[in-house]
Amino acid sequence: MRQIKIGILGLGVVGSGTVRILQENADEIAQRVGARLVIKKIAVRDLGKPRAVTVDRALLTDNPLAVIDDPEIDILAELIGGVEPAHEYVLRAIHGGKNIVTANKEMMAKAGHDLMEAAGERRRDFFFEGSVAGGIPIIAPLKEALAGNRVREVMGIVNGTTNYILTKMSAEGAAFEDVLREAQEHGYAEADPTSDVDGWDAQYKIAILSSIAFNSQVKVEDVATQGIRHIQARDIEVARELGYRIKLLAVGQQEDDGRAMQVRVHPALLPLSHPLASVDDVFNAVLVRGDAVGEVMFYGRGAGSLPTGSAVVGDLVATSRNILSDATGRIGCTCFEAKRMLPPEAVETKFYTRMHTADRPKVLASIANVFGDFDVSIESVVQKAVTDDDAEIVWVTHKVPQSSLRGALDVIGRLPVVRSVNNWIRVEE
Amino acid sequence: MRQIKIGILGLGVVGSGTVRILQENADEIAQRVGARLVIKKIAVRDLGKPRAVTVDRALLTDNPLAVIDDPEIDILAELIGGVEPAHEYVLRAIHGGKNIVTANKEMMAKAGHDLMEAAGERRRDFFFEGSVAGGIPIIAPLKEALAGNRVREVMGIVNGTTNYILTKMSAEGAAFEDVLREAQEHGYAEADPTSDVDGWDAQYKIAILSSIAFNSQVKVEDVATQGIRHIQARDIEVARELGYRIKLLAVGQQEDDGRAMQVRVHPALLPLSHPLASVDDVFNAVLVRGDAVGEVMFYGRGAGSLPTGSAVVGDLVATSRNILSDATGRIGCTCFEAKRMLPPEAVETKFYTRMHTADRPKVLASIANVFGDFDVSIESVVQKAVTDDDAEIVWVTHKVPQSSLRGALDVIGRLPVVRSVNNWIRVEE
Numbered sequence: 083m084r085q086i087k088i089g090i091l092g093l094g095v096v097g098s099g100t101v102r103i104l105q106e107n108a109d110e111i112a113q114r115v116g117a118r119l120v121i122k123k124i125a126v127r128d129l130g131k132p133r134a135v136t137v138d139r140a141l142l143t144d145n146p147l148a149v150i151d152d153p154e155i156d157i158l159a160e161l162i163g164g165v166e167p168a169h170e171y172v173l174r175a176i177h178g179g180k181n182i183v184t185a186n187k188e189m190m191a192k193a194g195h196d197l198m199e200a201a202g203e204r205r206r207d208f209f210f211e212g213s214v215a216g217g218i219p220i221i222a223p224l225k226e227a228l229a230g231n232r233v234r235e236v237m238g239i240v241n242g243t244t245n246y247i248l249t250k251m252s253a254e255g256a257a258f259e260d261v262l263r264e265a266q267e268h269g270y271a272e273a274d275p276t277s278d279v280d281g282w283d284a285q286y287k288i289a290i291l292s293s294i295a296f297n298s299q300v301k302v303e304d305v306a307t308q309g310i311r312h313i314q315a316r317d318i319e320v321a322r323e324l325g326y327r328i329k330l331l332a333v334g335q336q337e338d339d340g341r342a343m344q345v346r347v348h349p350a351l352l353p354l355s356h357p358l359a360s361v362d363d364v365f366n367a368v369l370v371r372g373d374a375v376g377e378v379m380f381y382g383r384g385a386g387s388l389p390t391g392s393a394v395v396g397d398l399v400a401t402s403r404n405i406l407s408d409a410t411g412r413i414g415c416t417c418f419e420a421k422r423m424l425p426p427e428a429v430e431t432k433f434y435t436r437m438h439t440a441d442r443p444k445v446l447a448s449i450a451n452v453f454g455d456f457d458v459s460i461e462s463v464v465q466k467a468v469t470d471d472d473a474e475i476v477w478v479t480h481k482v483p484q485s486s487l488r489g490a491l492d493v494i495g496r497l498p499v500v501r502s503v504n505n506w507i508r509v510e511e
Numbered sequence: 512m513r514q515i516k517i518g519i520l521g522l523g524v525v526g527s528g529t530v531r532i533l534q535e536n537a538d539e540i541a542q543r544v545g546a547r548l549v550i551k552k553i554a555v556r557d558l559g560k561p562r563a564v565t566v567d568r569a570l571l572t573d574n575p576l577a578v579i580d581d582p583e584i585d586i587l588a589e590l591i592g593g594v595e596p597a598h599e600y601v602l603r604a605i606h607g608g609k610n611i612v613t614a615n616k617e618m619m620a621k622a623g624h625d626l627m628e629a630a631g632e633r634r635r636d637f638f639f640e641g642s643v644a645g646g647i648p649i650i651a652p653l654k655e656a657l658a659g660n661r662v663r664e665v666m667g668i669v670n671g672t673t674n675y676i677l678t679k680m681s682a683e684g685a686a687f688e689d690v691l692r693e694a695q696e697h698g699y700a701e702a703d704p705t706s707d708v709d710g711w712d713a714q715y716k717i718a719i720l721s722s723i724a725f726n727s728q729v730k731v732e733d734v735a736t737q738g739i740r741h742i743q744a745r746d747i748e749v750a751r752e753l754g755y756r757i758k759l760l761a762v763g764q765q766e767d768d769g770r771a772m773q774v775r776v777h778p779a780l781l782p783l784s785h786p787l788a789s790v791d792d793v794f795n796a797v798l799v800r801g802d803a804v805g806e807v808m809f810y811g812r813g814a815g816s817l818p819t820g821s822a823v824v825g826d827l828v829a830t831s832r833n834i835l836s837d838a839t840g841r842i843g844c845t846c847f848e849a850k851r852m853l854p855p856e857a858v859e860t861k862f863y864t865r866m867h868t869a870d871r872p873k874v875l876a877s878i879a880n881v882f883g884d885f886d887v888s889i890e891s892v893v894q895k896a897v898t899d900d901d902a903e904i905v906w907v908t909h910k911v912p913q914s915s916l917r918g919a920l921d922v923i924g925r926l927p928v929v930r931s932v933n934n935w936i937r938v939e940e
Contacts, residue, residue, distance in 0.1 A: 103659045103803045110769075113726065113847050114658050211656060217804035219648070219656030226832075227640060227648030229543050230532045230824025297542065340539075357810060360789055374532045374821035375646035375811060381786060382807030392803035395659025403655075409838030418542050 084117040086402040089155035090124040091146055091171060092162035096185050098134040099391025115402045123149045150175045157401050159394060160184040169193050176200045181410055183397040185212030185390055191286035195299045198415035205411030207404055209397035214287045215240055215366045217389030218382040224294045225413055231372030233295040236334045240287040242364035242384045243271045243278035244310050244330040249362045252318045280309035281347040284332040292334030292345045298421035300345050306426040308348040317505050320476050326351040327359045342422040344429050351434050351509040430481040432509035438501040441473035445499045456490035458482045513546040515831040518584035519553040520575055520600060521591035525614050527564040528820025544831045552578045579604045586830050588823060589613040598622045605629045610839055612826040614641030614819055620715035624728045627844035634840030636833055638826035643716045644669055644795045646818030647811040653723045654842055660801030662724040665763045669716040671793035671813045672700045672707035673739050673759040678791045681747045709738035710776040713761040721763030721774045727850035729774050735855040737777040746934050749905050755780040756788045771851040773858050780863050780938040859910040861938035867930040870902035874928045885919035887911045
């Protein structure tokens, strides 16, 4: 049986999962592909470090170039993460004629376009299913099974850490800081949680997904990004009473004429009937809305050694089949358009906003008047007395541009009867 | 730009959706593929019949052979359904060197294996994404993105009509017959609903999915199949009180050693936390459990003109890319094993059973004793007085073989204090 030789950079979380799958399911994979996928070399930083998987020591090297430049290696799996030196390694491997599989979301979001073009010029495969939503197949379906669709929207819960935190806050009525600390103790959140809780991880992923869905490169700096630090337990509680869940959403939308798109990351209220509303804990899900398929959703584990390894091995299988059919480069970069990027201010959604006011006659009317001045019409309003002279008022607006809501809230915040505008959050449908 | 010539058999629900997508999104599809997908001919039964899509009359023919035998046609899309003459047409087209795309679940379940082998021998593509779960990508992900996994279980709600009926019964407390009649009036159920409500449609689909997931051909006659006619509004109500939903499930499972499998269709109680429990109305979803990926679910519209057309066009795109790369036959039939099929009696699950009894002391104990005699241990039991001398008892067992439950219920049904055993239904996890 023919052998496909694989070189791996990195034997961390994803690398060890990938190696374990290739070892444990070697026979099934060989039968499915019609060739044996053989690990030729693995580059690691520290040869002596204990690993989560048993690997023949002879395969290990601490010299990445020994993998990248090995002429026998057909596919390079880049599993070290971060932009550099991963990007430099991958580019060198492409120039050397290698096919590439990667799970590196940051590199793909920031430098993926050029890498894919370089691979395409040499008719080499370049796959990155593991870079978004772990083991959930979403990139391949967007590129092929859904290729008949004009995608209107791609919307996802793509960060497991923040989804875990929001789920816990919702279940326990606990504050963000307390749940974050607990998540860090349990290993569900990193010591430096910035990339997750401030939305950067989700930003990389929605930039990748939107680029594919809309056939136009999305630059990460154009993705308006807001994390979950400002979400209070009270927001989650009130949202729940109104029939909503709060999730960190990554959203890409395309205008009906296909000329402009809008991509953003922010917390949002989702009605309970929304397919993403019941995606809890560390699970991820991506909802695609296409003109032909309607709504289709992909759900599963968005991170972890074996789930992400599953995506990497799926890409290795696809590449191997292309090698066997002499068809690498079969699907290239599909960013053949350059669509205009709309600012988030232009996007109309419903909004939720919560404020504390004096509890006396006409307060509600005076605030409603300001909303009216800014053409912000109100879907629902709930007022509750908190103390004798303190009321909490929660508003859900109809669809309005963010700029109108912000304008109204600026004025409302300065009304003498308003003590504080505590939060405002988009409501998605 | 190069043209890929497509011939279509059938311009019904799926055919007209396919044609509409190819027309409306022609430019995007051409850019994604790098070639223009051109409809060369469409065979219909009645040239004069009004169609849901505007088609140049010159493309239509009432002679299927004029499409099948046209040497310029690269891909034949078989969209007429049923085993014959579809099977005969497809076989002839394969022998003539055509690539095949089909949405025909019955043909694939009953004769797909031989057709795929014939296509494989000639290194032609044979795709059938539209045959299961409409527009939801599930066959391609099983064959490629999830190919690193040993799939333990594939479980789905794959029939929209029965899911609509069960959802309505649940929402309205209505009887099966009444909801079926209403569904027929609204066009959600066929005049002859047998294929849907008796589970045959789901049977075809799970045979196809299991064959791919387990790499072993599943014959439809080996799929134990039970429909939803016997589900009573009271079962749904009681299940809901206990925290379950009742769904028509199609299930394929593989033994841990990979040597045997079990495939079945039947109603089942699902706990509310189950990913499939909240799949309502006409929506479909397929849950895959793999050793690496864990749980992954695919959700969307399982039928309809444009959703199924989306799947067909996705397959046409995949085939076109293979034609352009000279790589048709890239993925062949993956049924390279011949696994043993276990009877459903061998499968252990929890069971729900509901019965009416005399309402007097020791009735519950006497029934519980019989369960004990058959080694059926009980997870929960709820007894309710219905009238002065009539009680309803609902049992949920621990995991037991179906044969043990049936044995116990046979004896219980003959106890003088038992008026009727109203139903028994599997509980899935």
